[in-house]
């Protein structure tokens with residue numbers, strides 16, 4: 001078991017790996033266009049569901065949403081991919097979001113689980129919120145329109161697919177994928193319920209045009225809200241290693257074929273390349289060929305293991321939560337690892 005290692009016995013680096021902010025910025029044309037389409041759509045919408053990754057509830061939400069799309073309509077914050085984080089922290093996370101950001105409607109979901117309680121509570125919650133709101137120009141309309149927004153790859157399309165298959169008994173229709181930027185424009189509305197008639201607009205994932213904080217950008221990259229090649233797979237893997245070591249999560253040791261924790265990303269990636277046979281042929285100066293560990297492929301393997309939960313459940317924003325005692329924090333981290 002990876003937990004046999006004692007973090008205190010290692011002198012792990014305290015400083016974040018250096019990454020230029022420019023690498024963490026991704027605002028292609030479709031995001032700019034999508035944002036404008038969403039603003040135009042807003043007047044035909046009765047409720048906005050903002051989806052975000054449950055592993056980073058305090059990092060990386062798009063502040064442009066708050067200033068342009070939220071406020072006038074009922075708002076639900078869905079923290080999705082709850083299967084990849086730890087349940088015991090949910091009450092603390094909700095308290096912090098309520099008290100510090102005045103977000104009252106927070107639902108944790110797993111959009112891949114047909115039986116997820118969060119997904120089931122979403123429909124009655126949004127119906128109640130719409131009924132209790134001033135619908136202005138739409139007060140005579142019997143149909144309810146909901147817009148789903150969020151940064152890329154958090155599961156917006158998956159959530160609509162799951163709601164639709166739960167209440168309409170139909171197959172999934174919206175394309176989803178493990179890379180950021182699958183949905184490229186605001187989609188035509190999809191019916192997800194018959195009585196009352198509820199329609200959902202899927203929208204492209206949108207990041208802010210500039211990154212205010214490097215670590216926040218790295219967390220978004222690790223959660224695949226940016227495309228990996230923009231930041232660099234080895235850089236993302238290095239941040240992952242930094243985070244895992246500084247939080248005592250050592251499942252990667254066995255996974256990457258190491259004997260003990262290691263703070264050097266090159267050594268970790270070489271071990272992983274040898275274990276998973278990620279080897280590539282390269283030409284020497286004298287034109288002969290040799291085999292070398294493929295560090296980029298090894299980095300991809302490590303990142304994928306994190307994203308699928310094979311390295312354990314993680315809560316990347318744990319340092320932003322207040323714990324009464326350091327012991328409580330360590331107990332949560334033990335449960336996560």
Ligand SMILES: Nc1nc2c(ncn2[C@@H]2O[C@H](COP(=O)(O)OP(=O)(O)OP(=O)(O)O)[C@@H](O)[C@H]2O)c(=O)[nH]1
Nearest residue numbers: 110111153154155156157158176177181182183205
């Ligand atoms: N583990 C887990 N994976 C999920 C969950 N919801 C979605 N995914 C996966 O996350 C990836 C992104 O899902 P999408 O539904 O395409 O995300 P999106 O927000 O629509 O992405 P863009 O359209 O690119 O902005 C896919 O590989 C999904 O299978 C979840 O609750 N848990």
Ligand SMILES: [Mg+2]
Nearest residue numbers: 156157182183
């Ligand atoms: Mg999508």
